[in-house]
Amino acid sequence: MTISANLVIKNSTGCTLDNLSAPEPKDGSFDSRPASSISPGSSTTFKVVQNNSVSPGPEGFVTYDMNNGNQVFKLQFNWMYSSGPDHPESYTVSPLADISSTVTITDDKGDNHDVTYEVRYQPQAPLDWDMVWALSVGLMNSQLEILMDRGFIPWTFTQPVSPTAAVGSDDAWPALIVGAMDYPSVVVPDSQTQHLDIHLPMTTATLQYLEGGVRKTLSLSGDTVIVSLDLSQQQVTDAATLSATTEAQQQIQGLQALNYGVYRIFADLRNPALFRALRVVSTEGGGAISLSSAAQSTLETTLAGIGQLDVAYPVQAPPQPSALLVPTRFSASTTQDTSQPLFSSVNLCMMTRARNMPTVDRRFNFTAPIVPTDEAKARMMISQDTFGECYLAPVVLKVISEASGFPGSFQHTSNPLCYQFSSSKDNGDLNGGRGQKVNVNNGFDQYVYATGSATCTTAPDVNEAGHPVVIGLTGSFKFVAEVSQYPLDTIGIGLKDKLGTNTYAQPWTGKITVSAGEKGELLTQIQVSLGKLDSDENSTLDGYISNFFDSLLGWTTTSPAATISKQAQVFVNDLTQAFVDQAQVALSPDDCVVLPTGAAYRYANMVFNGDGAIQIDVSFPG
Numbered sequence: 119m120t121i122s123a124n125l126v127i128k129n130s131t132g133c134t135l136d137n138l139s140a141p142e143p144k145d146g147s148f149d150s151r152p153a154s155s156i157s158p159g160s161s162t163t164f165k166v167v168q169n170n171s172v173s174p175g176p177e178g179f180v181t182y183d184m185n186n187g188n189q190v191f192k193l194q195f196n197w198m199y200s201s202g203p204d205h206p207e208s209y210t211v212s213p214l215a216d217i218s219s220t221v222t223i224t225d226d227k228g229d230n231h232d233v234t235y236e237v238r239y240q241p242q243a244p245l246d247w248d249m250v251w252a253l254s255v256g257l258m259n260s261q262l263e264i265l266m267d268r269g270f271i272p273w274t275f276t277q278p279v280s281p282t283a284a285v286g287s288d289d290a291w292p293a294l295i296v297g298a299m300d301y302p303s304v305v306v307p308d309s310q311t312q313h314l315d316i317h318l319p320m321t322t323a324t325l326q327y328l329e330g331g332v333r334k335t336l337s338l339s340g341d342t343v344i345v346s347l348d349l350s351q352q353q354v355t356d357a358a359t360l361s362a363t364t365e366a367q368q369q370i371q372g373l374q375a376l377n378y379g380v381y382r383i384f385a386d387l388r389n390p391a392l393f394r395a396l397r398v399v400s401t402e403g404g405g406a407i408s409l410s411s412a413a414q415s416t417l418e419t420t421l422a423g424i425g426q427l428d429v430a431y432p433v434q435a436p437p438q439p440s441a442l443l444v445p446t447r448f449s450a451s452t453t454q455d456t457s458q459p460l461f462s463s464v465n466l467c468m469m470t471r472a473r474n475m476p477t478v479d480r481r482f483n484f485t486a487p488i489v490p491t492d493e494a495k496a497r498m499m500i501s502q503d504t505f506g507e508c509y510l511a512p513v514v515l516k517v518i519s520e521a522s523g524f525p526g527s528f529q530h531t532s533n534p535l536c537y538q539f540s541s542s543k544d545n546g547d548l549n550g551g552r553g554q555k556v557n558v559n560n561g562f563d564q565y566v567y568a569t570g571s572a573t574c575t576t577a578p579d580v581n582e583a584g585h586p587v588v589i590g591l592t593g594s595f596k597f598v599a600e601v602s603q604y605p606l607d608t609i610g611i612g613l614k615d616k617l618g619t620n621t622y623a624q625p626w627t628g629k630i631t632v633s634a635g636e637k638g639e640l641l642t643q644i645q646v647s648l649g650k651l652d653s654d655e656n657s658t659l660d661g662y663i664s665n666f667f668d669s670l671l672g673w674t675t676t677s678p679a680a681t682i683s684k685q686a687q688v689f690v691n692d693l694t695q696a697f698v699d700q701a702q703v704a705l706s707p708d709d710c711v712v713l714p715t716g717a718a719y720r721y722a723n724m725v726f727n728g729d730g731a732i733q734i735d736v737s738f739p740g
Contacts (some may be wrong), residue, residue, distance in 0.1 A: 120168040121175055121229045123199050125209075127152065127182075128161040131217070131239035132479040135182035135193065143178025145169070146199075152180055158479055168201060175201035184217075184239065186246055187477040191217060195235050209233050215532065216240050239478060242534070243729035246476035248504040249445060249468040251432075251711045251736070252453070252488045256460035257495035258429055259303045260740040264715050266301055270361040273299050277423035279326070279416065291333075294420035297322035302427065304385070306462035307346065311451040311482040313394070314464070316385050316427060318343040319401050327416035334413075338398065341407055345421065346395040347385055349450050349464070354380045354431065361428055362714040365739075369712050370431055378709070379434040383450050383464065385427045390418040429464055431712040437472040443500070443508045444709050446472045455486035463489050466711055470504055494722060494735035498710075502534035502578075505732050509703060510589065511537060514630060514642055515576070517701050518591070521693040524572040535578050535589060542571035552602070564617070566663060568599040579629055583728035591628040591646070595686060597621070599663045599678075618656040620663055622679060624686045625649035630697075634705065634721035634734045642701040646690045653679050705734075715739040 129135050136155035140148070146168050153162035166176035177198040184191040194212040199205065211219035218238045225232035244250045265271050275296050280289035298321035305315040323338040354360065357370040360382070370380050386392055396418055398407040409417065435444045445468035455462045465484060469475060489497045507530075515528040515537055526541030545553045545568055553567030574593035601617040628646035635641045655678070663678045708717040720737035727733045 120171055121199055121201055121205065122149065122165060122167040122231075123176060123197060123207075124163060124165050124230065124232045125152075125195070125197060126161055126163045126232070126234040127156060127180075127195055128234060128236040129156040129158060130236055131184055132158050132241075133184050133186055133239060133477055134158060135184050135237075137183035138180065139182075140180040141178070143176055145174045146176030146178065156182065166197060166199075168199075171201075173201065175199050175205075184237075185477065186239065186241070187474040188246075191239075193217065193237060197233070199231065205229075207231070209235065211235055211237060216242060241476070241478050241480065242501055242503065243727070243731035244499040244501060245467075245481045245484065246478050246501075247467045247481065247499075248470040248473060248501050249443070249710070250484075250488075250499045251430075251466040251468070252463040252484075252497045252499070253430060253466070253711075253713070253738075254460060254487075254489040254495040255304055255306060255462045255464075257489075257713075257738060257740065258464065259301070259460070260495075261429075261714050261738075262303065262427065263301045264363075264740045265361060268363065270363075270714070271302065271427065272296075272424065275423045277420040279328075279420070281422070291326065293326050293416050294423060295324045295326070296320060296423070297324075297339075299323070302424075304427075304429070305459065306452045306454045306464075309454045311453070312348045314347060314349055314385060314429075314452060316345045316347070316387070318345070318421070318424065325413060325417055325420075327410075327413050329410060329412040336409075336413055338407075340401055341398050342401045343417065343421070344395075344397050344399060345385070345387060345393055346397075347392050348394065349429070349452070350382075350384055350386050350392065351450060352382045352384070354382055360431075360714070361426065362431075363716060363739075365716040366431070366712050366714055369708060369717050373433055373709065373712075376709075377436055378444075380431050380712070381434065381448075382426075382431060383429045383466070385429065387424045388422040388426065390421075393418060396421075428714045430466060431714075432466045432468070433710055433712075435709070440471065443470060443504070443706055445470055447475055449475065451482040451484075453482075453484045453486050453488060458487060458491070461487040461489050461491060461495075463487070468710070470508065490723070490735045492735070494720065494737040496718070496736040496738055497733055498721075498736050499727065499731045499733045501731055505587075506530070506535050506537070509632075509640060510535065510576070513640075513703050514589075514632075514697075514701050515539065515574075517696045518574055518593075518693060521689055521696050522572040522574070522593075522595070523689065524570065526572075528574075528576075531575075533577065535576065537576045539574040539593075540571065542569055544569040552604070553600075556601075564601060564603045566599050566601050568597065568663075571596045578726075580726075582726060585726050587632045587724055587726060587732055589630045589632070591626075591630065593626050593628075595624040595626075595682070595689070597678075597682060599659070601659045601663070618659050620655040620659055620678065621653065622655070622682050623652040624682055625652070626686065626690070632724065634724040635702075636720050636722070638705045638708070638718070638721060639702045640705060642697055644694060644697045644701075646693060648683075648686050648690060651679055651683050651686075655679065713738045713740070 149165040149167045152164040179196045181194045199207040277294040279293035300319040319342045320338045325336045357367045447469040524541040528537040528539045552565040556564045579588035579590040600619045716739045723735045
């Protein structure tokens with residue numbers, strides 16, 4: 119009797135698994151093969167069997183690619199079912215960051231076993247977006263109040279049954295007469311990620327409509343009209359026509375002058391075709407007000423007198439892969455907070471650096487609330503890799519590299535905020551590779567071949583909810599100086615006589631703390647501490663090496679060890695000053711989102727959140 123296994127791969131990643139690679143198993147063979155691709159939420163089943171009763175048993179693997187839109191993960195599913203004593207067996211998924219898996223042997227009786235692999239994808243916070251700006255319902259309602267106070271939203275109006283009818287004609291009679299309307303407000307009614315309700319409280323209002331050829335009147339005074347619709351999106355062509363303050367219009371015009379696309383996220387009351395529902399309730403008690411179909415239809419068309427209610431103006435920069443905190447793609451969604459409705463939010467989800475939109479199906483399902491509950495009723499979240507590539511590497515790490523005296527580039531490692539820098543230089547280009555010639559009056563030519571290097575690694579100091587954004591630094595300077603002489607040069611024989619090698623290593627540690635400045639800049643503070651100089655030296659070589667340091671590096675040296683320590687302190691001083699001078703960069707939030715009352719004006723509380731993203735509380739006018 120041969121042994122076999124029925125293998126099931128269940129795809130719970132939210133992304134398609136494709137590009138199957140299924141090499142012939144190491145042992146055994148396929149009785150049936152896995153599908154070439156596995157769509158999200160589905161599975162594939164295949165069978166592996168022992169070749170014959172004396173062969174080792176089925177052993178092998180298959181791989182799939184999982185593409186989240188910007189990164190490809192190679193998922194490898196392994197199996198080993200031995201024909202040896204007790205039939206030992208093993209089923210695993212090769213580990214990958216952000217991918218979790220479970221393996222369950224669902225039937226282990228007999229010689230034919232059933233095994234299920236399930237893989238899940240944990241999107242990098244915030245849900246694979248590079249940036250998310252969450253705007254609370256409370257903030258948007260305060261925006262609407264300001265716009266109404268400034269006359270951008272009418273508090274009183276009359277809308278004819280046919281707006282295009284000639285004055286005095288039979289179709290020009292007033293259908294909706296609003297004597298006074300209170301401040302409108304928005305509500306996120308459910309968890310469907312696109313739905314928004316607009317509440318229009320009528321203090322005094324009358325609806326006139328035709329029913330059966332008879333004009334009828336319905337009082338809406340003391341009632342609230344609720345319009346349910348989806349968020350709409352439209353590119354702004356003329357900022358001067360927006361229902362927005364002068365400050366907001368000027369900000370948008372400035373962005374357009376930079377060749378940025380600016381879009382309106384709005385609720386359109388002029389197009390009933392976009393309404394998912396319309397209903398009327400008592401403002402005081404909430405009871406439903408019954409409307410006939412004729413009254414309903416007339417009310418739907420006459421709400422056009424209010425126009426469009428703008429929520430926000432997100433920005434889309436030209437799609438260049440530059441390392442900037444500026445969105446090159448965006449999409450809007452909503453998040454409902456049932457416990458605190460005013461902290462439900464409209465979320466402007468963004469990609470930077472011309473990266474693609476995420477494909478994972480859970481990309482809009484944020485856990486509520488995602489906005490703070492203090493006076494800053496908006497929040498910006500930045501993924502760690504975006505923060506690393508758009509700020510840490512091009513600004514902060516560049517300063518460290520330049521201050522070290524060994525300019526080079528940082529390489530990204532596994533964690534989004536982990537980088538590694540290593541740079542060195544030597545004097546091997548001198549004297550045919552011998553190094554610096556040192557004049558010593560003993561009849562021979564002595565040379566110092568020296569290598570200087572600098573290293574630095576970064577890692578989050580603490581990466582937990584509510585902790586400040588602190589990046590730990592570990593670095594060192596190392597100098598290796600080999601002293602040699604060539605006593606047979608005079609007779610044309612380049613025989614090397616190595617006199618000795620001195621090694622000096624100066625370790626240092628530090629940390630940088632990044633906070634959000636009130637004007638939108640990232641404020642970076644640095645602390646650096648020098649460790650104890652570690653040296654392995656022959657003091658008889660000090661004279662040669664001091665001469666080398668003086669001639670090649672321009673140092674004034676009395677003792678190599680003391681001079682290296684002194685120069686390390688110079689590095690600390692230069693680095694600290696460089697951070698004051700250079701390591702600040704604008705968050706450029708004005709280049710991301712503008713509200714109808716203007717751009718953001720205050721940033722605070724920059725911390726890691728519970729999902730691992732970097733979050734900053736944002737205050738807008740209103």
